[in-house]
Amino acid sequence: KIPYVGCRVLGSSISMDKVYTKMVFEKARIPQADFIYIKAFRTEKEIKYQYVNKQFEEQEVSISQIAKRIQETIHFPVFVKPSNSGSSVGVHKATNEKELEEALIDASLYDTKILLEEEIVGREVECAVLGNEKVEATCVGEVLSAEDFYTFEAKYQNAASRTVIPAEISKEKLEEIQALATKAFKAVDGKGLSRVDFFIRKSDNQVYINEINTMPGFTQISMYPKLWEASGLSYTKLLDQLIQLAY
Numbered sequence: 153k154i155p156y157v158g159c160r161v162l163g164s165s166i167s168m169d170k171v172y173t174k175m176v177f178e179k180a181r182i183p184q185a186d187f188i189y190i191k192a193f194r195t196e197k198e199i200k201y202q203y204v205n206k207q208f209e210e211q212e213v214s215i216s217q218i219a220k221r222i223q224e225t226i227h228f229p230v231f232v233k234p235s236n237s238g239s240s241v242g243v244h245k246a247t248n249e250k251e252l253e254e255a256l257i258d259a260s261l262y263d264t265k266i267l268l269e270e271e272i273v274g275r276e277v278e279c280a281v282l283g284n285e286k287v288e289a290t291c292v293g294e295v296l297s298a299e300d301f302y303t304f305e306a307k308y309q310n311a312a313s314r315t316v317i318p319a320e321i322s323k324e325k326l327e328e329i330q331a332l333a334t335k336a337f338k339a340v341d342g343k344g345l346s347r348v349d350f351f352i353r354k355s356d357n358q359v360y361i362n363e364i365n366t367m368p369g370f371t372q373i374s375m376y377p378k379l380w381e382a383s384g385l386s387y388t389k390l391l392d393q394l395i396q397l398a399y
Contacts, residue, residue, distance in 0.1 A: 167366045170236070176340055186226045189203070203221065232244045235267055276351055278293050291383050
């Protein structure tokens with residue numbers, strides 16, 4: 153019964169698991185990229201795959217059958233993600249069946265549950281939230297990746313990656329993102345803090361949630377405290393509020 157900063161066990165567990173986060177957001181009707189759920193089981197000789205449908209019915213499938221399902225539904229390119237992983241570790245973009253197989257093999261090193269996600273072409277933006285029952289949201293920041301997508305290297309090792317705070321978006325789009333960030337936080341039973349990441353699709357300017365981070369980076373150059381600082385709450389005052397929310 154020691155107070156601690158951040159989400160409780162349920163919110164943290166759901167948000168760490170990309171597949172189950174997707175299911176919660178789907179129930180909450182928060183717009184998101186379409187996806188396919190695959191399970192991977194490693195034996196001494198091979199990796200076996202199972203397709204899991206929306207009713208949680210499982211069917212053993214080959215790489216070719218997975219590729220065919222992708223072509224019939226979410227289409228290539230797809231992002232292949234271990235369900236439980238952070239900082240883009242084990243995440244790959246696959247544009248064909250061969251790249252899909254390579255990505256699945258690598259992703260299976262990190263988790264038995266794998267998410268195949270539709271590509272959303274557009275801007276990547278982030279919003280910070282703070283609170284328990286009463287939740288506040290910041291302005292929106294934009295991530296400008298130096299690479300094709302925001303890989304581990306682009307996040308931490310490529311100095312050409314940068315952020316823009318506040319992002320150059322309309323007041324209406326800002327309010328839409330703030331409302332969706334708050335809704336997502338409450339949908340996963342969030343407490344204390346989270347950073348909620350979105351895409352703004354280039355083709356139609358529609359907003360899609362990417363993920364929620366229940367324990368975001370917290371250095372003085374990390375997006376979460378920078379968003380709050382840009383919204384009028386200093387780093388030290390933010391720490392004070394988080395401690396109060398924990399109690």
